Amino acid sequence: MWKKLKLFQTFIHKSDYLNSKIKVLITYRYLFFLIFAVFIWIDFHVYTGRSLVGLYSIIMVFSGLVFKPVWQGILQSILVTIIRYVVAPDGFPSEVEVIFFQWISYFAIWYAISALVRNSIEQKENLVRMTTALANSIDKRDKYTAFHSSNVARYAELIAKEMGFDQKFCSEIKLAAQLHDLGKIGIPESILNKSGRLTQEEYEIIKTHPMIGYDIVKHIKTFSNNGILDAILYHHEREDGSGYPSGLEGQKIPIKAKIIAVADSFDAMTSNRRYRENNSFSFAVKEILRCRGTHYDPAVVDSFIQVIDRKGTDILNVKVISDQG
Known part of the structure; x- marks a missing residue:
C-alpha cells in the first residue's frame, strides 16, 4: 500500500x-x-x-x-x-x-x-483524470460508500453556486471534494470495512485520513494557492472547535472546508453504512439544521437549505450507491 x-x-x-x-x-x-x-x-x-x-x-x-x-x-x-x-x-x-x-x-x-x-492543458487534464480515478478507487474499497466522493463533489458545487461563488471557485471545490477522502488510501482495509461500529482506537486511526490526504498532495503548489489543500485537511473541523485534526473554530476554518463538511455529512447520512441503514432524507436535513452554528457554518447551511427547498428529494436522483463488492 x-x-x-x-x-x-x-x-x-x-x-x-x-x-x-x-x-x-x-x-x-x-x-x-x-x-x-x-x-x-x-x-x-x-x-x-x-x-x-x-x-x-x-x-x-x-x-x-x-x-x-x-x-x-x-x-x-x-x-x-x-x-x-x-x-x-x-x-x-x-x-x-x-x-x-x-x-x-x-x-x-x-x-x-x-x-x-x-x-x-494536458497536464491539468491528466491530473484531474488521475485524481478522480484515485478518488473513485478509494470509494470502491468500501461497497457501502461507493461513489461517495462524486456525490459530495456534486453537493459541494451546488452549495457553492448557491452562495454566489464564481465558476473558478466552484470548479476548485468540486475537485477538492473529489479528493477530500484521499487520505483513506492509508487506512487499513480492516478498519474501513469493519462490520459494526469502530472502537475508539480505530476511530483515532480514521481521524488521520485528512492529514494523510494532505501529505499526498501538499507539494502541488496550485492546490495550496486555491485552497484545495486546506479543504482536504480541514473538512472535519467544526464551528465550535470540536472537530479534527486541529480543532479550528469559526472563521479560522477555510470556506471550502466548511462547504465540503456539510456536503460530506449529508451524503453520509443518506447513504447505507456497514453499521446502519441510511437515514431518511428529512432526518439528514433536520440533523444538519440542528447542527447549524455548532458543527456547520450558518451561511453554508442556509445555502444548502435553499438548494434543498428548490430541488427537494430530486437532489438524490442522480446519486449512485453501489451494492456491489
Whole structure:
C-alpha cells in the first residue's frame, strides 16, 4: 500500500494546473484581432518610419496562447508577416527568402507558445483524470460508500453556486471534494470495512485520513494557492472547535472546508453504512439544521437549505450507491 502511495506522490508532485489567466485568454480569442488592430494602428500612426518587428512578435505570442490548431498558427503567422511588410517603411523586400524566414520566425514563436499551452492543458487534464480515478478507487474499497466522493463533489458545487461563488471557485471545490477522502488510501482495509461500529482506537486511526490526504498532495503548489489543500485537511473541523485534526473554530476554518463538511455529512447520512441503514432524507436535513452554528457554518447551511427547498428529494436522483463488492 505504502509503495503505491509513494509512487502516486512522485507522479503528482510533477503535475500542476493550467494558469487560470491563460484559460481566460483562450475563451476570449477575439481579443487577438482587437490587439492586432491596435498594434497596426500604433505602427502606422505612432511610429511611422520605423520597422517594429518586436511589436508583431508580441502579437504572435498572444496568438500562441489563444489559437491551438496548427493551421490557425500558419494563417496567423502569414497574416502578421504580410501586415508587417505592408506597414513597414521600405515595403516588401525583393528577396523572397527574407519574407520566408520572417514568416518562419513568427510561426516558430506561435508554435513554441502554443506547445507550452497544450502541455499545460494536458497536464491539468491528466491530473484531474488521475485524481478522480484515485478518488473513485478509494470509494470502491468500501461497497457501502461507493461513489461517495462524486456525490459530495456534486453537493459541494451546488452549495457553492448557491452562495454566489464564481465558476473558478466552484470548479476548485468540486475537485477538492473529489479528493477530500484521499487520505483513506492509508487506512487499513480492516478498519474501513469493519462490520459494526469502530472502537475508539480505530476511530483515532480514521481521524488521520485528512492529514494523510494532505501529505499526498501538499507539494502541488496550485492546490495550496486555491485552497484545495486546506479543504482536504480541514473538512472535519467544526464551528465550535470540536472537530479534527486541529480543532479550528469559526472563521479560522477555510470556506471550502466548511462547504465540503456539510456536503460530506449529508451524503453520509443518506447513504447505507456497514453499521446502519441510511437515514431518511428529512432526518439528514433536520440533523444538519440542528447542527447549524455548532458543527456547520450558518451561511453554508442556509445555502444548502435553499438548494434543498428548490430541488427537494430530486437532489438524490442522480446519486449512485453501489451494492456491489
